Amino acid sequence: xxxxxxxxxxxxxxxxxxxxxxxxxxxxxxxxxxxxxxxxxxxxxxxxxxxxxxxxxxxxxxxxxxxxxxxxxxxxxxxxxxxxxxxxxxxxxxxxxxxxxxxxxxxxxxxxxxxxxxxxxxxxxxxxxxxxxxxxxxxxxxxxxxxxxxxxxxxxxxxxxxxxxxxxxxxxxxxxxxxxxxxxxxxxxxxxxxxxxxxxxxxxxxxxxxxxxxxxxxxxxxxxxxxxxxxxxxxxxxxxxxxxxxxxxxxxxxxxxxxxxxxxxxxxxxxxxxxxxxxxxxxxxxxxxxxxxxxxxxxxxxxxxxxxxxxxxxxxxxxxxxxxxxxxxxxxxxxxxxxxxxxxxxxxxxxxxxxxxxxxxxxxxxxxxxxxxxxxxxxxxxxxxxxxxxxxxxxxxxxxxxxxxxxxxxxxxxxxxxxxxxxxxxxxxxxxxxxxxxxxxxxxxxxxxxxxxxxxxxxxxxxxxxxxxxxxxxxxxxxxxxxxxxxxxxxxxxxxxxxxxxxxxxxxxxxxxxxxxxxxxxxxxxxxxxxxxxxxxxxxxxxxxxxxxxxxxxxxxxxxx
RNA sequence: GCCCCCUUAGCGCAGAGGAUAGCGCAACUGCCUUCUAAGCAGUGGGUCGCAGGUUCGAAUCCUGCAGGGGGCGCCA
Numbered sequence: 001x002x003x004x005x006x007x008x009x010x011x012x013x014x015x016x017x018x019x020x021x022x023x024x025x026x027x028x029x030x031x032x033x034x035x036x037x038x039x040x041x042x043x044x045x046x047x048x049x050x051x052x053x054x055x056x057x058x059x060x061x062x063x064x065x066x067x068x069x070x071x072x073x074x075x076x077x078x079x080x081x082x083x084x085x086x087x088x089x090x091x092x093x094x095x096x097x098x099x100x101x102x103x104x105x106x107x108x109x110x111x112x113x114x115x116x117x118x119x120x121x122x123x124x125x126x127x128x129x130x131x132x133x134x135x136x137x138x139x140x141x142x143x144x145x146x147x148x149x150x151x152x153x154x155x156x157x158x159x160x161x162x163x164x165x166x167x168x169x170x171x172x173x174x175x176x177x178x179x180x181x182x183x184x185x186x187x188x189x190x191x192x193x194x195x196x197x198x199x200x201x202x203x204x205x206x207x208x209x210x211x212x213x214x215x216x217x218x219x220x221x222x223x224x225x226x227x228x229x230x231x232x233x234x235x236x237x238x239x240x241x242x243x244x245x246x247x248x249x250x251x252x253x254x255x256x257x258x259x260x261x262x263x264x265x266x267x268x269x270x271x272x273x274x275x276x277x278x279x280x281x282x283x284x285x286x287x288x289x290x291x292x293x294x295x296x297x298x299x300x301x302x303x304x305x306x307x308x309x310x311x312x313x314x315x316x317x318x319x320x321x322x323x324x325x326x327x328x329x330x331x332x333x334x335x336x337x338x339x340x341x342x343x344x345x346x347x348x349x350x351x352x353x354x355x356x357x358x359x360x361x362x363x364x365x366x367x368x369x370x371x372x373x374x375x376x377x378x379x380x381x382x383x384x385x386x387x388x389x390x391x392x393x394x395x396x397x398x399x400x401x402x403x404x405x406x407x408x409x410x411x412x413x414x415x416x417x418x419x420x421x422x423x424x425x426x427x428x429x430x431x432x433x434x435x436x437x438x439x440x441x442x443x444x445x446x447x448x449x450x451x452x453x454x455x456x457x458x459x460x461x462x463x464x465x466x467x468x469x470x471x472x473x474x475x476x477x478x479x480x481x482x483x484x485x486x487x488x489x490x491x492x493x494x495x496x497x498x499x500x501x502x503x504x505x506x507x508x509x510x511x512x513x514x515x516x517x518x519x520x521x522x523x524x525x526x527x528x529x530x531x532x533x534x535x536x537x538x539x540x541x542x543x544x545x546x547x548x549x550x551x552x553x554x555x556x557x558x559x560x561x
Numbered sequence: 562g563c564c565c566c567c568u569u570a571g572c573g574c575a576g577a578g579g580a581u582a583g584c585g586c587a588a589c590u591g592c593c594u595u596c597u598a599a600g601c602a603g604u605g606g607g608u609c610g611c612a613g614g615u616u617c618g619a620a621u622c623c624u625g626c627a628g629g630g631g632g633c634g635c636c637a
Contacts, residue, residue: 032577032578032579034577034579035577036579036580037576037579037580037581037582037583038580038581041580045579045580047578047579047618050579050617050618053617054616054617057617065617088580089579089580090579090580090617090618091617092579092580134637135637172637175636175637176636176637177636177637291635292635293635295635303564305563305564305633306633308635309634309635310635311635312635313635314635316635318635318636318637319636319637320637323637344631345565345566345630345631345632346631346632346637347632347637348564348565348566348631348632348633349564349565349631349632349633350632350637351565352564372565372566374566374567374630374631375630375631415573415574415575415585416573416574416575417574417575419566419567420566420567420574421566421567421630421631423573436599437584437585437586439599440585440599440600442599443597443599443600444599444600446597446599447596447597447599447600449597450596450597451596451597452596453596454596455596493577496577497577501574501575502575504575505574505575505576505584505585508584508585509584512584515600515601516601518596518597518600518601519600519601519602522595522596523596524596525596539596560597561597561599
């Protein structure tokens with residue numbers, strides 16, 4: 001990455017200055033390479049001279065930061081990406097990228113193609129991203145779309161950063177909610193055949209249950225009414241689960257999401273892993289008995305003040321019991337180096353307990369990251385649409401995608417940091433207007449494609465000579481190249497913060513940079529074939545950058561609009 | 562009561578301890594016989610919730626306070 005090259009050059013300059021005794025030999029500070037806000041402060045800058053200044057002052061040496069900066073700057077080799085080096089302000093060293101180097105990057109980008117922007121941060125580390133996990137009791141309500149989009153985009157970004165990533169959906173099919181679902185399903189199924197069978201008091205009221213009953217009746221007839229109710233419910237359970245998961249998969253596909261694995265909670269019990277892990281914790285003294293129940297003694301661990309029931313006094317395990325086994329399975333059985341769980345803020349209380357679980361299992365808690373995201377308020381006709389799965393008055397992910405389109409949903413839910421609450425206005429999102437920055441970005445991509453097509457039609461893309469990138473000297477051309485080269489850093493940032501919202505802002509910036517170039521520089525011009533060739537290559541690079549950014553966000557890159 | 566998150570332009574939001582705090586929308590003024598006007602250029606708009614502190618330097622870190630949201634179950 002460019003930043004690393006700059007950092008290396010500065011480090012080299014520092015040691016060179018020390019070796020020639022121009023700078024006293026003290027421990028070098030970590031070199032921060034910053035991106036100045038103002039263009040005339042250069043492409044990169046470092047404050048290392050000011051840090052050194054205070055270190056040297058304390059050690060009784062001459063400590064004028066500007067003088068130190070000058071010493072360091074004198075030793076920075078002006079080659080490769082580094083062009084002009086200047087001292088400014090209280091002691092900043094400002095570094096401008098060299099035009100000739102920038103120009104050469106156009107070809108590099110085009111050659112990289114869809115690999116452009118990829119970096120090697122992960123070094124092949126094996127990560128899991130688990131997102132959208134839910135009870136398989138019906139369609140996922142719209143708020144889940146944020147979870148799904150966040151997790152899926154993070155997975156994309158991690159892959160681009162050199163991680164091996166597994167995408168997982170945890171199916172909570174072992175808990176009480178799922179039993180209630182099965183009982184409700186039985187009732188709806190019986191009702192379908194005219195029986196007077198009431199839905200359980202805490203059952204699922206949603207209309208979608210009628211659809212499941214209908215499907216079961218179509219596929220299996222009334223055979224489940226020819227047996228005791230308990231047996232029928234037991235047999236309907238896995239069938240109902242399959243129906244729900246099929247439907248979920250369809251919904252999620254509308255957002256462009258494919259999971260590598262749908263992991264069933266029940267499988268942890270079937271394999272005896274829950275018992276095994278509880279025994280293990282008991283042997284370590286992390287399990288205690290109180291009020292007839294078994295508790296995980298989480299309060300023994302930092303930041304947790306409460307213990308947590310794992311086996312109820314009625315003998316039934318809690319969700320938390322299988323969750324411990326689940327994470328044991330992730331780290332110890334399957335060997336992920338790192339796991340990212342995407343949860344809504346309403347699960348925040350569970351976070352410190354999971355850290356305790358990690359420690360209790362002998363794992364470094366830092367290997368588990370839980371990304372909490374705020375909830376989504378759906379606005380229609382200026383009013384909040386209430387989401388309640390139990391009451392059945394839900395709007396599903398699929399419905400919203402059908403209404404406003406997957407691209408608008410993904411982009412809008414990605415623009416804000418995870419911790420924010422999002423008010424998603426359906427009426428606005430449905431408009432294909434400039435209210436939707438996603439169209440701005442896509443339009444820019446389509447425009448490039450149109451230019452490339454026009455050049456093709458006029459035979460300008462068949463120029464025999466390789467494009468001469470040194471012809472790209474216009475400020476808008478160089479600004480566009482600079483913006484394109486930011487992609488690596490944007491990916492790095494998204495990974496480090498485990499938050500990809502910066503990509504939406506970058507996409508808009510990149511589109512604006514292209515639009516400025518388009519305004520200032522005529523690309524297809526038969527009277528200037530050499531310049532056209534160079535600009536066409538730059539346009540191609542811009543298309544690659546925009547398409548890559550959109551691809552990371554799971555948003556389509558249309559060739560015409 | 563305790564814990565977590567949020568508070569930046571009229572609205573919605575970015576801001577990796579750095580220099581003159583940005584983007585979109587809305588408002589106002591211009592630009593389509595020209596490669597896509599779903600676009601472009603320009604203008605106005607700010608005590609970065611409040612008060613202290615740390616630092617050469619704070620929207621950013623620390624403490625307190627206020628307002629908003631969430632969480633504190635033998636639910637998930």
